[in-house]
Amino acid sequence: MSALPALVLGGGIGGLAAALALARQGCRVRLYEQGSELKEIGAGIQLGPNVYRMFELLGLTAAIERWSAHPQNLVMMDALTGEEVTRLPVGSEAFRKRFRGYPYGVIHRGDLYQVLLEACRAEPGIELNEKRKGLDFEDRGERVVLKMEGGEAIEGACLIGADGLWSKVRARLLGDGKPRVSGHIAYRAVLQRAEVPDDLWQNNVVLWAGPKTHLVHYPLRRGELYNLVAVFHSDKYEEGWDVYGDTGELNRKFEHERPEVKRLLEKIDVWKMWVLCDREPARHWSRGRVTLLGDAAHPTLQYLAQGANMAIEDAAVLAACARISGFDWERAFRDYEDARYKRTARVQIMSRYYGDAYHAAGVVRELRNDILGGAPDFEAMAWLYDGIALPQSKT
Numbered sequence: 001m002s003a004l005p006a007l008v009l010g011g012g013i014g015g016l017a018a019a020l021a022l023a024r025q026g027c028r029v030r031l032y033e034q035g036s037e038l039k040e041i042g043a044g045i046q047l048g049p050n051v052y053r054m055f056e057l058l059g060l061t062a063a064i065e066r067w068s069a070h071p072q073n074l075v076m077m078d079a080l081t082g083e084e085v086t087r088l089p090v091g092s093e094a095f096r097k098r099f100r101g102y103p104y105g106v107i108h109r110g111d112l113y114q115v116l117l118e119a120c121r122a123e124p125g126i127e128l129n130e131k132r133k134g135l136d137f138e139d140r141g142e143r144v145v146l147k148m149e150g151g152e153a154i155e156g157a158c159l160i161g162a163d164g165l166w167s168k169v170r171a172r173l174l175g176d177g178k179p180r181v182s183g184h185i186a187y188r189a190v191l192q193r194a195e196v197p198d199d200l201w202q203n204n205v206v207l208w209a210g211p212k213t214h215l216v217h218y219p220l221r222r223g224e225l226y227n228l229v230a231v232f233h234s235d236k237y238e239e240g241w242d243v244y245g246d247t248g249e250l251n252r253k254f255e256h257e258r259p260e261v262k263r264l265l266e267k268i269d270v271w272k273m274w275v276l277c278d279r280e281p282a283r284h285w286s287r288g289r290v291t292l293l294g295d296a297a298h299p300t301l302q303y304l305a306q307g308a309n310m311a312i313e314d315a316a317v318l319a320a321c322a323r324i325s326g327f328d329w330e331r332a333f334r335d336y337e338d339a340r341y342k343r344t345a346r347v348q349i350m351s352r353y354y355g356d357a358y359h360a361a362g363v364v365r366e367l368r369n370d371i372l373g374g375a376p377d378f379e380a381m382a383w384l385y386d387g388i389a390l391p392q393s394k395t
């Protein structure tokens, strides 16, 4: 193994998971995060059985279980009529049994982040650096040089761009322009348990599907908090991240929907707004000793609730490929990309389809309700929730 550390740019969920997975394989890692503190903003994250498998591999199951909660069902409601469209009993024994004992969970982003951060801090091979912004890199064949704001140049054995949707590493590596603005806007908020009317509180992930809108809610932190995500179509916004939203516009978008939906929306005074973006799937996102991971590699709309799940799967696969290649980074990154591109592309594409189904209007809405209205089908989600097998050494 090279005497130089692996460099990770970006300390989000993907960057921390990558640092941890590599360190668990005996690799030294230096991570650089531009933020002033290593922390995660936002609200809830849903965790599929596929990512619980990764937590097990990373030795994080007990820590995650301290913070995550397990909803009983994923429920889709028609936001115009109040009829239940479908219900997947993800809290049932049958679900766990089908997915090899792994559950479905929800967790506060901050809690997931803290679990990863503490695990990284406990690894002597990981150096975490805050308030450090990467601007560019150079691949010199036998090493990479990461160029930081302020002029510093940091040498590493390789570079993993885990720098999110607006990745600078991707811009330099692939040069494929800005992400695609979907025209969908998400507002997110968290309520305290006491603020939620009793008749609207339930231990389910509930999605109210309306024409060009949807609202998702579920309890977090074992029922202390209630997570809300409201999405609507609007072409008013170009791009942006984590800005305060206009509740007037939000309420107008949902004005023809069920009272349950409007009563929850009224509870919120401070919403933050996200302009949702994705990209067309890419076949390649590595070159030489540089690769991408998480949203930098395959940004997706959140309609399958899998972006962070995919970033964590990426991390585990990348670390396995590094070990198998004997830390020959060029080979490891090719193998990693080969192992990941189809699965992550499927998530990107299927997320768009799910978004269309949630936001259907007119006859399409009626058809959606008919098609989804049958008995719950775990097999429909098996391609995703069955998860992945890690690459194995061929010798």
Ligand SMILES: Cc1cc2nc3c(=O)[nH]c(=O)nc-3n(C[C@H](O)[C@H](O)[C@H](O)COP(=O)(O)OP(=O)(O)OC[C@H]3O[C@@H](n4cnc5c(N)ncnc54)[C@H](O)[C@@H]3O)c2cc1C
Pocket: 009, 010, 011, 012, 013, 014, 015, 032, 033, 034, 035, 044, 045, 046, 047, 132, 133, 134, 135, 162, 163, 164, 165, 166, 167, 168, 186, 188, 229, 274, 293, 294, 295, 296, 302, 305, 306, 307, 308, 309, 310, 311
């Ligand atoms: C409304 C919504 C709901 C979602 N719900 C779910 C869900 O339920 N389940 C799920 O799995 N996913 C969900 N996601 C997706 C998930 O949030 C993302 O896919 C995931 O956070 C991506 O992690 P990442 O580490 O790749 O990128 P990011 O979280 O974007 O992290 C990138 C990090 O890199 C840093 N950075 C950027 N540029 C630089 C630079 N030049 N130098 C240094 N540092 C830099 C940033 O500050 C940031 O900390 C949701 C997303 C949205 C918008």
